[in-house]
Amino acid sequence: MAIYKVPPITALPSLSTAELATILDHLFEPSVPLHTLSVDLLRNQSFSSYNDMIASIGVQLTDLADSSSTSDSKWLESILGAHPRLGEKKIDSTQSKAEQAQLALDDGTGQDKLSELNALYERTFPGLRYVVFVNGRARSTILEDIQARIDRGDVAFERTDAIKVRAYLGKYVNFC
Known part of the structure; x- marks a missing residue:
């Protein structure tokens, strides 16, 4: 499978809506609401780098x-909810597939517990999905983190953290 490379940042204003949506899908997760929110930003604002563009989208999300x-x-919840659940079998995003593959390297235990905590998280924070930077973290550490966040019960923190994780992960795409 070929690795997607984003076009030069200076090309954004000249790209079609579909091409801009594809860039957003690769930097974040496929999300029509994100396209609606951010395509005009990509078309109408100049950026010195993709990291600057990602930060500007982060500002849009933070404003929401x-x-x-x-x-x-x-x-905002429709955008943040586009992220696949941790441990989910069907994942469309290449970036999330690679990230979540790290969970499979664990000893195989805890899948039921992860599914249970995902469901509890989504009941505690309707419209959100638990997101965290997985790479290099043991499943047990992630299970502890999700439980602590459920116990804290702070939806504002969860929204802010989800925005930060998305922006952080967006920086790990192959830029030209």
Whole structure:
């Protein structure tokens, strides 16, 4: 399978909506609501690097998180909820497949517990998915983290953390 390489950052304003959406899908997760939020930003603002572009999208997401509007909260949740569940079998994103492959290297235990905690997390924080940087972390560490975050019960923290993780992961794409 060929590795997707994003075009030069200076090319963004000249790309089609579909090409810009593809870039967003590779940097984050496939999400039509993210396309709707950010395609115009990519087309109309100049960036010195992809990291700057990712940071600008992070600002857009943070603005939604900081808004008191219910519709903004729902919009943000639809974007953040595009991330696949940890341990999910069907994952569309190449980036998430590679990241989550690390969970399979564990001793194989804890899949039921992970599924149970994913479900509890989503009941505790409706509209969100538990996201964390997996690479190099043991499944037991991740299980402890998800439980601690459920116990804390802070939806604002979860939204902010999900935005940070997405921006962090977006920086690990092959840039031209």
